[in-house]
Amino acid sequence: MRVELSPGLGFTGEQEMLRQSVRAVLGEQCPLPVVRAMEQDEDGFPVGLWRQIAALGWLGMLAPEEYGGGGRSFLDAAIVLDEMGRALFPAPYMWTVLCGEVIASHGAREQRARYLPMVASGEALLTLAWTEAAGVWRTDGLVTRLQGGRVHGEKCFVPYAGSATHLLVAAKDGGGRTVVCIVRRRQAGVTAAPLRTAGWDKQDVVTLDGAAVEEVIADGEAALEQALVLGTAMQCMVMAGMAQRVLEMTRDYAKSRVQFGRPIGNFQAVQHHLANMAVDTDISRAMAYQLAQRIAEGKEYALEASLAKAFVAQAAARVMDTGHQVHGGIGLITDHAMQMYFLRLKPLTNLLGDADFHLRRVERAMPAMAAGAPR
Amino acid sequence: MRVELSPGLGFTGEQEMLRQSVRAVLGEQCPLPVVRAMEQDEDGFPVGLWRQIAALGWLGMLAPEEYGGGGRSFLDAAIVLDEMGRALFPAPYMWTVLCGEVIASHGAREQRARYLPMVASGEALLTLAWTEAAGVWRTDGLVTRLQGGRVHGEKCFVPYAGSATHLLVAAKDGGGRTVVCIVRRRQAGVTAAPLRTAGWDKQDVVTLDGAAVEEVIADGEAALEQALVLGTAMQCMVMAGMAQRVLEMTRDYAKSRVQFGRPIGNFQAVQHHLANMAVDTDISRAMAYQLAQRIAEGKEYALEASLAKAFVAQAAARVMDTGHQVHGGIGLITDHAMQMYFLRLKPLTNLLGDADFHLRRVERAMPAMAAGAPR
Amino acid sequence: MGYLLDYPVAPELQAFQEEVREFLRAHLTREVVEERQSGEWGNGLGRHGRRFLREMGKRGWLGLTWPAEYGGLGKTVMHRFILAEEMEYADAPQLGTGPSIVGPCLMLYGSDGQKREFLPGIARGEIAFALGYTEPEAGSDLASLQLAAREDGDEYVLRGQKIFNTETHVADYVWLAARTDTQAPKHKGISLFIVDAHSRGLSVQPIYTAGDHRTNIVFYDDVRVPRRNLLGEPNKGWYYLATALDLERFFPVSGVIRQLELIIWHAKQPRPGGGSPLIEDALVRRRLAELVVQAQAVRSISYRMAWLLGQGSVPNIEASILKLYLREFAQRVGRAGVEIMGLYGQLRPSSALAPLGGEVEKYHRASPVLTISGGSSEIQRNIIATRGLELPR
Amino acid sequence: MGYLLDYPVAPELQAFQEEVREFLRAHLTREVVEERQSGEWGNGLGRHGRRFLREMGKRGWLGLTWPAEYGGLGKTVMHRFILAEEMEYADAPQLGTGPSIVGPCLMLYGSDGQKREFLPGIARGEIAFALGYTEPEAGSDLASLQLAAREDGDEYVLRGQKIFNTETHVADYVWLAARTDTQAPKHKGISLFIVDAHSRGLSVQPIYTAGDHRTNIVFYDDVRVPRRNLLGEPNKGWYYLATALDLERFFPVSGVIRQLELIIWHAKQPRPGGGSPLIEDALVRRRLAELVVQAQAVRSISYRMAWLLGQGSVPNIEASILKLYLREFAQRVGRAGVEIMGLYGQLRPSSALAPLGGEVEKYHRASPVLTISGGSSEIQRNIIATRGLELPR
Secondary structure, eight states: OOSSOOOSSOOOHHHHHHHHHHHHHHHHHOOHHHHHHHTTOSSSSOHHHHHHHHHTTSSSTTSOGGGTOOOOOHHHHHHHHHHHHHHTOOSTHHHHHHHHHHHHHHSOHHHHHHHHHHHHHTOOOEEEEOOOTTOOOOSTTOOOEEETTEEEEEEEEEETTTTOSEEEEEEEOTTSOEEEEEEESSSTTEEEEEEOBTTOOOEEEEEEEEEEEEEEESOHHHHHHHHHHHHHHHHHHHHHHHHHHHHHHHHHHHHHOEETTEEGGGSHHHHHHHHHHHHHHHHHHHHHHHHHHHHHTTOOOHHHHHHHHHHHHHHHHHHHHHHHHHHGGGGGBTTSHHHHHHHHHHHHHHTTOOHHHHHHHHHHHGGGTTOSOOO | OOSSOOOSSOOOHHHHHHHHHHHHHHHHHOOHHHHHHHTTOSSSSOHHHHHHHHHTTSSSTTSOGGGTOOOOOHHHHHHHHHHHHHHTOOSTHHHHHHHHHHHHHHSOHHHHHHHHHHHHHTOOOEEEEOOOTTOOOOSTTOOOEEETTEEEEEEEEEETTTTOSEEEEEEEOTTSOEEEEEEESSSTTEEEEEOOBTTOOOEEEEEEEEEEEEEEESOHHHHHHHHHHHHHHHHHHHHHHHHHHHHHHHHHHHHHOEETTEEGGGSHHHHHHHHHHHHHHHHHHHHHHHHHHHHHTTOOOHHHHHHHHHHHHHHHHHHHHHHHHHHGGGGGBTTSHHHHHHHHHHHHHHTTOOHHHHHHHHHHHGGGTTOSOOO | OOSSOOOOOOGGGHHHHHHHHHHHHHHOOHHHHHHHHHTSSTTTOSHHHHHHHHHHHHTTGGGTTSOGGGTOOOOOHHHHHHHHHHHHHTTOOOOOHIIIIIHHHHHHHOOHHHHHHHHHHHHHTOSOEEEEOOBTTBSSOGGGOOOEEEEETTEEEEEEEEEOOTTTTTOSEEEEEEESOSSSOGGGSEEEEEEETTOTTEEEEEEEETTTEEEEEEEEEEEEEEGGGBOSSTTOHHHHHHHHHHHOOOOOOHHHHHHHHHHHHHHTSOOGGGOOOGGGSHHHHHHHHHHHHHHHHHHHHHHHHHHHHHTTOOOHHHHHHHHHHHHHHHHHHHHHHHHHTGGGGGBOTTSTTOGGGGHHHHHHHHGGGGGTTTSOHHHHHHHIIIIISOOOO | OOSSOOOOOOGGGHHHHHHHHHHHHHHOOHHHHHHHHHTSSTTTOSHHHHHHHHHHHHTTGGGTTSOGGGTOOOOOHHHHHHHHHHHHHTTOOOOOHIIIIIHHHHHHHOOHHHHHHHHHHHHHTOSOEEEEOOBTTBSSOGGGOOOEEEEETTEEEEEEEEEOOTTTTTOSEEEEEEESOSSSOGGGSEEEEEEETTOTTEEEEEEEETTTEEEEEEEEEEEEEEGGGBOSSTTOHHHHHHHHHHHOOOOOOHHHHHHHHHHHHHHTSOOGGGOOOGGGSHHHHHHHHHHHHHHHHHHHHHHHHHHHHHTTOOOHHHHHHHHHHHHHHHHHHHHHHHHHTGGGGGBOTTSTTOGGGGHHHHHHHHGGGTTTTTSOHHHHHHHIIIIISOOOO
16 A cells, blocks of 8 residues: 655665564554543553653664663654654653753753763653743743742643653743753642643643752753754654554545445545545655754754644644544544544644744745845 | 525516626627627727617616616616626726716716716716825825826826726825826826736726816715725626636536546536535625625625625635636637636736735724623 | 624514523523533533523524414514524524424424424423434435334334434434335435434433534434324435425524634733734734634625525525535634634633633534534535536436 | 755765756856747747757757667766756756657667667757647546547558647657557557658647647648557557656656745835835735745655655656645745735736736746646546555546
8 A cells, every 4th residue: 555655765674673663562552542541641651661662762762872872863763753643652752852852962961961861761751841821932031030040930831741850941040041941840849730731632831939950051042942943843753643644544444434335435525635635644744754864964954844844733734634524423532533633733733833933933034035036 | 507596685677687688788799709809909898889888878877867877776786797797898887887986976066967977878988097106005105196287197007098088096185185186088198008917908007297187076085995995896796797607617518528438527526626616606696795785775885895805806716716627728728718717807806905905904993893802 | 792793684673683682691691501511411401401492482482483383483584593693692502403303394294193292392492302313324324324113013113323413311302213114225215203212222322522522322222112203104204304404494603703703802812921912913813804704704695595595495505505614614713713822722621721711722622523514515515516506416 | 046945966966966057057048948938839849949959968968867879878867856957947948748758658668760760869859749649528538539540551540639739830740649449448549659740631720828828739631650650569558658657757846936936036125116025014924934835845745756766666646746736836826926916916928017027927827727737636636546545446
């Protein structure tokens, strides 16, 4: 079958094996009923499986070997994220690896040495506490303050704050400079109140009431910009994986569901719905993987990340809508996979900037495009 | 056949007869080859037919009886415009009647007495010279000046200026007030240079180099606002008629064109294309006619005109696009009716404000909508 | 009703419109609305909803257009249109299956006994019906339903399964479509029955759908129905249900317009964290303006429907156009609402931070159902193309 | 190339890219571009266009990927991709039917005589072919073509009519599909011929299409073709043309990207009458930003095609996806261009006031053809659904 097309780059044999391994592990350990159960779970993620993926090296994949990591290509992480999107893996994998990368890039040597091995071993669950009541991914207007080694403020929409061990907190220091404070989650000055989101994913309001700061990343601007663009690229992979799964699921349903005496996949209207889903999915995958390759090659990719997110977020939403339309009534039952994919897309499209946000970034880059006059 | 649905209001027997009469006259005297021939015609419109429609009372339809008019409902004019859209009638009917209405509403008594009988008799062809180089339908920023009974300036995108007998020129007077000057077209100070438009409709750049002014409508703001909103409503009727004809034409083609061994109208993709065209056309007609009825009832309709234009202009464009898609190659030949309707929609969507312009008017009205808090 | 875009109301109907509004202010209590919004009791068959419907019944509004002999008021279609729009706008319980489907059907095809037994109770709001059409294998292709009704003396014995029968757990009776002839072509073997919802052998399994609405899988395990509860002649059920559908085609549009009003209201408020109102953003403003245009479009074809019904027409193509456009429009409204709210747009009604109490989030979450149930968008397009434009099937 | 969004070019190919650009600067004169844009001479078979193509032939670029024995350079697919993108971006004449279709087909299925007779001439740009496929009754359903080729001794006699055969009036030969077996199933009775465009009995009637492109109705009135001009075996034409199509799937995307660049450039300029640049309008800016995103999308799948071809794959589903998305994208670009220009967007190239010399107006005017010719959007969706997703036909 040709449902999954090449994104236009080559994978090594090792990478193909990695994909198979991730798909097998998640398929076995984390079928959709587990995902559903995690919605109301106290830990909020499958703890045993977390240890297992740490042991498999997925958590430390990107970190340098000197800190217990695998030092592998970003394309490897992209494959893992793609598969996690496909499986709706309900755990802060993306956030932990993302925060690890931020520490790796912008943390001091001792900060890297302190946290990266904990990330790789699965001991640390990191998350990003950036947005506040205004709900924007910007550093101007941050209210949270770092004063005397303690941090004060309220953070909204913090993913997995309930289960995280450490928060990377965007704050302003006494001089008004943006910093990222690394804060241990379990301490007196930190409380997390869960938000009830459409996707039943884990997001919290985190109150920092003089919480002790373990470490400070001084160049907060650069660190947060990296978190934004790298996280955006990671989200694109996850969303592409989700879209791919929904396409396959819908295709299979259309082949088996009989109405008016034939499989609905035989009706041209349904065929064209599915063709449109295939186009959106395929382009999303191609853009996400080509972006991942660009990152792996060490090239500049901030604009490309915004271009990809603006496309993929909107395309994946169309895939969900059309998938629903083809499934009809059955897809609307809350336990049906369609519902789960549909709702779990929302945190991905929303966190780290929605399509509107990234289009604004594209707009800011536009004056430099088409700089020359026509012939 | 059910292609043409009721717009949700009742027509009198007289109005039904009017529609049949307009359809018959235009069908006989103005088939598409005549429309096509007019593109390169020196007069720019079928002069004989113009006299005939004057004799039939269509030109004076709306004017009060004391000025030689018919004093009929706006709904009657709406029917004529609908049918003219359907036939692509290539003459300044809409502009002449519109300018007549502006004079009827805002002209002094002697101005009404001077021009309205000429409109009704077909002697006068009026048009609106409003926009200038900036290409906007606003009165701030008008450069054209009325000084000592003469007018100076340059007007762009003036419909049918080549064949008009009189221009209604938007200008500022010495005191900076907006006025509308009635200017005889054939005089030394007026030159018209045709623009080459996609629709091969007639639009000109008019240079007013101290042209003598016959009459001045003092309240230019009100007169131009009426020209805008009433003209917009008239355009909606014309566009609805065009869309209706393209829907019927495309339906007929889909029933007769055979590919892959069956009429293409048997393919669900084509059926759904046509269903979408039918929805757009039907709603356009319903909105346009309900707006016409509102006008006929003497109610306020400025916002409704903008709502209708924003919808109809976009819907009719979709109808043209989809009509092209169903027709395939044959519709792309420049002499084919599809091409003519497709291209002639442009002046209608553009003149007197495009969808963007009317959406801005809707936006300005929005603060007053949903004024109250939710329960 | 309605700050946004009023529908035209003839002068002689304004008093009735005001009467309806008055009634809603008095009887549409918070309990009624909350019960309905909870999604647990169908469209209004909880304790409070039923009381509300009985109040309507007292005024004769459940049989507003019915002749007096059946407990109706004999009012015009335009009255009915106004009632429907006002109730929908206020988020009141819907009239439901009894007044909308069962009543009109019984008046046309019911026996005298059935009319006597059910019509007055329906008109008073004392007897509530659930719809029993859809089956797991018969969704869009309703005519392929399989639930068997086997004759056995003076009774029929029902065996099979229904799904998405939303109110069966709270209704008094089910208006059931079943197969009485398994040999005939599929449209010709269907009959309609009135089934006591508390019959022995009838069991209900809850399922929840997008928007947290409860609906049911219903099992019929040798449920016995007396022959007198068969509507008209056996095997003519398809014809009956099609005509009934054509009779009462009210698709009020004021519910989605209310959502749009809520969103516009929200967009005018200051934002959390002190930002300027959303409506000052040119892109938000334009998106909302486009929706206002579409609201006007939907108003036009909704008003047209009422006008045609008032003329005595059976506007089925027009109904398909309205359903198709209205429902896709409603999806666009829901999507726009949650998208312009950004991160806040994902918060459920149970979240204290949710804008507008999470109503728009829920509306959006539930909106995929719109273009699926009651004839999917694809089915509507098929109807428009083949019945409306007469394209070859 | 390309201020907007560059495609990735491997280091070893940069010299070639630069060479192509150099060539275009030197040889793509105003006369060549204007001749091509006039639409009178097909895609580049006027006097200037032919000279330009011969210059390309001198460099071996018309047979860039062909083996040396056929006059080719044996370069990689990525070279071919770069050449196609650069030429399209510069609005140069297209390589045309000879190098893209006839050449590859002859190499696979042609006789030694045919190869000798035509390949070197094609590679040198001395022999130009027109495509002769479409007929009035065979558009999307090409296999139902009817133009008859009757055997008569050592010749075939052609009788029938073609339409939309764009370059027949300026080409040297026609690459013609004709029916050689009227009894066989429709795909199995077609053969391909090389027909001298100046044959007796072949006559051409011009028609003009959207965008003022000249194309032709071509009448074959007992045109005689020697048997040696039949490709391969008789009645296998459908197979030949399908494989040839799979071999050279280059759909350069830089033409539409150039349009988008023009529009963005225009949006940055001061407006007539002294208004601020269009791009300062938030709505215009957003609309263009959305198109930039789509341009990046189209780049991704275009690059992917080249990459797959370079791997030796035959990416036909991927080609359908690219065609479908690219062409609908191009329509959006054209529409956005004329719409943001407002009243000025309707001015034709012949109008002195037309922004960008009317190029965008013409692009938009011609754009309906995009989703129709060469396999309509509907056909592409059918292919994706049935061949790609294996849905039941």
